[in-house]
Amino acid sequence: MSLMSTRFAGAVAGLTAFALAGAASAEVDLPNNLAWTAYDTGSSGHAQSVAIGKAFKEKYGVNLRVLPGKNDVSRLRPLQQKRVDAVANGVGTYFSQEGVFDFSSADWGPQEVRVIMSSTGSAGLMVGVVNDVEVTNYADLKGKRVAWVKSASALNHNVTAFLAFADLTWDDVEKVEFAGFGASWEGMTNDQVDAAFAITVSGATKAVASSPRGLIWPPLPHDDTAGWDRLRAVAPYFNKQNVGAGTNVSKDAPIQGAVYPYPILTMRADAEDTLAYNMTKAMIESFDNYKDGAPGAGGWALANQSFEWAVPYHNGAIAYFKEIGVWTDAMQAHNDSLVERQSVLKTAWEAYTAVAPSDDDAFKTGWMAARAVALTAAGMPVVF
16 A cells, blocks of 8 residues: 555645635534644654644634653554544554554554544655764664664654665664653664654754754665665555755755655544544644644645545545545545455454464464455455
8 A cells, every 4th residue: 555645636626625615614613622642742743733732722712632652552542442532643553553563462453543634744754863873874774773662663663664775674783772752862862872763853853963963864765766665565655755844954955755644643433423524624724823833734734635545534534525625536445445454454353362362472473364364365465
């Protein structure tokens, strides 16, 4: 599955339809209090969520509480337990759908999650490297210290993909473990590690850039076909990106890099359609109120939405997109195929857990095998 869809056809016409529909549609109807989880404080995802919360308060009188989470599990567990309304997440949303990595344990399994909206601006999702270790490309990371964030499958798998681009693995570098995203970047400043993953506009990157160590973003040359084939074999949700926004990045001389939607506003499939509808409506109609409120927040623009990504959209969000004229039959067909994929995974999980071993390692190994069999039988890519 490709991370990025082709942008929806007729963007200008769609935006016009949105303006007309917005003028006639009812007011946003949200609860007085909402709760989201997001990445750590200091991350771009957290800053954007806070900016959105400020806009919701000013425009609708809605209080949005943003709870920082150190890793995918701590962000998604409250959603799984229905203790928050949504998650401003990364690609961990995709991993949870697939039931892989941290989500392959007995208390997780494939999750029925849905996208509301996502952000894709001119920033990149990249592995940053300190400037005092003589690294100019990712192949130079061999033998260097690379951050591994505990229980953060998204971050770690993305680094795996970048290493694969350079035909390296974790065996070729020194893995340094950290408790959270913020700690991994503090480790860069404190000379505990030489490379870590982030969005280029993350606030956490600024301290490294201003430290004596400095910060660079080695490129992923877009004409390196073999490198991109290796990267996408590991992480098919990545897309090429001319990175023109972020710390130590110039819009006049963008870096050839990579991106996927981030943050990805995620809800449960069984969340009420009316809540998902109004959340989507509020995100779009208050865009001007938050687009300049945090680095990268402009990426939430309607024209930047990836309507054919790797996780399906919520029916409530789809209803709003149909109302403003930007949802097509092709998008619906793609969405239906993703919902069917989740159904296949859920059925496989239920069958497997009925006979699964109690040992955790054996459980995970058996699940990955059962998962592969089910997806293959359904004619769907296994990926992992």
